[in-house]
Amino acid sequence: MVTRRNWSQLPQELQELIIRKLSTFEDYLSFVGVCQSWRSNLVSRHHYTFFQKTLPWLMLPEPQVEDDGITYEEDDLVIDEDDHNETRSFFSLSRNKVYHFDLPQAVGCHCWGSPYGWLVTCSDGNMSILNPLSNVCVALPPLSSLRNYSSSHSVRKVVLAISPASNTSSATPLVNQFVALVMFSGDKKLAFARPGDRAWTTVNSSSALYEDTVHINDQFYAIDVEGVVCRFDISTTPNQVSLHFACLPGEIDMEEGCRFYLVEMLGELHMVARFFYLQGRYLEYYHLEHARPFEEHHHAQTSSFQVFKLDLCTKEWKEVHTLGDYAFFLGNNTSFSLRVSEYPGCQSDAIYFTDDYKWESTLHMEGQHGKEGMESIGLDMGVFDLKTKRVKPFYDSDDVPTFLAPPIWITPNLY
Numbered sequence: 001m002v003t004r005r006n007w008s009q010l011p012q013e014l015q016e017l018i019i020r021k022l023s024t025f026e027d028y029l030s031f032v033g034v035c036q037s038w039r040s041n042l043v044s045r046h047h048y049t050f051f052q053k054t055l056p057w058l059m060l061p062e063p064q065v066e067d068d069g070i071t072y073e074e075d076d077l078v079i080d081e082d083d084h085n086e087t088r089s090f091f092s093l094s095r096n097k098v099y100h101f102d103l104p105q106a107v108g109c110h111c112w113g114s115p116y117g118w119l120v121t122c123s124d125g126n127m128s129i130l131n132p133l134s135n136v137c138v139a140l141p142p143l144s145s146l147r148n149y150s151s152s153h154s155v156r157k158v159v160l161a162i163s164p165a166s167n168t169s170s171a172t173p174l175v176n177q178f179v180a181l182v183m184f185s186g187d188k189k190l191a192f193a194r195p196g197d198r199a200w201t202t203v204n205s206s207s208a209l210y211e212d213t214v215h216i217n218d219q220f221y222a223i224d225v226e227g228v229v230c231r232f233d234i235s236t237t238p239n240q241v242s243l244h245f246a247c248l249p250g251e252i253d254m255e256e257g258c259r260f261y262l263v264e265m266l267g268e269l270h271m272v273a274r275f276f277y278l279q280g281r282y283l284e285y286y287h288l289e290h291a292r293p294f295e296e297h298h299h300a301q302t303s304s305f306q307v308f309k310l311d312l313c314t315k316e317w318k319e320v321h322t323l324g325d326y327a328f329f330l331g332n333n334t335s336f337s338l339r340v341s342e343y344p345g346c347q348s349d350a351i352y353f354t355d356d357y358k359w360e361s362t363l364h365m366e367g368q369h370g371k372e373g374m375e376s377i378g379l380d381m382g383v384f385d386l387k388t389k390r391v392k393p394f395y396d397s398d399d400v401p402t403f404l405a406p407p408i409w410i411t412p413n414l415y
Contacts, residue, residue, distance in 0.1 A: 213262065227271075230245055304389060305386070322386055
């Protein structure tokens with residue numbers, strides 16, 4: 001006869017012995033999942049602050065909904081339909097495991113990830129900052145607060161940064177230190193807001209559509225679809241204006257599909273150019289030695305990357321051929337770098353990327369024509385090795401293709 005144990009009655013000293021063995025955030029999740037008393041013991045003592053740094057998680061798309069109900073994406077996941085409607089799933093790179101969380105605030109929303117453990121969500125023009133682990137949700141101003149806003153102004157990307165405002169301190173909760181920057185499709189708007197603001201503030205600019213934004217040394221830098229970099233400061237004047245700062249490097253060929261990202265590494269500004277080959281052309285046209293076959297219903301695949309570092313004094317770009325002990329994480333999230341030696345299991349000199357090439361056009365098509373004729377997104381992702389110029393997968397499952405929000409990077413954090 002099997003005897004069931006009441007783990008909540010495990011002596012405190014034995015719990016302490018187990019706690020001392022915890023080394024990763026995934027260990028934390030396993031520990032607090034045993035029972036409520038174990039969770040209370042660990043959280044109250046703040047033992048999680050001594051864990052090893054955790055590799056980013058991949059937030060997976062919502063399950064596809066068919067006419068006859070939910071299509072369950074995980075073969076090993078059996079839950080009822082009502083529960084599944086409020087569940088979002090996250091893939092752990094370090095454990096090669098999918099975790100499922102009750103997260104109704106992120107269901108039916110477009111989401112953007114960050115390295116801070118928080119998401120930005122948008123539904124019907126209402127935006128929030130959400131921690132998927134603690135379920136803390138803080139509202140941002142509605143998009144309708146923008147001057148001359150209309151529903152055709154779809155959000156291209158949202159980036160989170162730590163606000164440069166001087167009135168924050170180390171005791172200020174992290175969520176209250178955030179500033180969210182929104183880049184729009186269909187016009188040239190770039191806007192920002194902080195939790196507690198009543199409206200979004202527009203940054204005036206003459207640039208083309210923006211693709212990415214990064215915060216370095218109390219300055220914000222933005223790059224547009226033509227590779228032009230602008231700089232602006234959100235803390236000085238009431239009328240923020242972005243100023244032209246640097247041009248596109250001459251080494252970049254803009255003839256084919258290309259997308260730009262800005263990443264801070266070691267306090268310096270880096271630009272990443274991501275190149276695509278298109279299904280409509282023969283692969284021989286691109287002369288790609290390591291070309292990958294196209295996935296069904298997907299018309300663009302990443303072929304390669306180039307990385308450049310900007311000299312902020314001369315405003316000149318220099319191509320970087322190695323990231324050394326660092327890795328970049330790019331996609332529909334705040335672009336960021338990690339020092340690989342501090343994150344067990346992470347590949348150095350590599351770019352981890354997710355599918356965001358058709359993101360803004362997919363939103364437009366959905367708004368104009370519904371899902372018929374739309375292109376599925378989420379398939380074009382992997383790890384690009386800067387030395388070998390090869391791409392290898394990091395997640396392989398049938399649950400990735402989606403007509404909703406694509407997979408995004410987020411680094412787990414309880415606060």
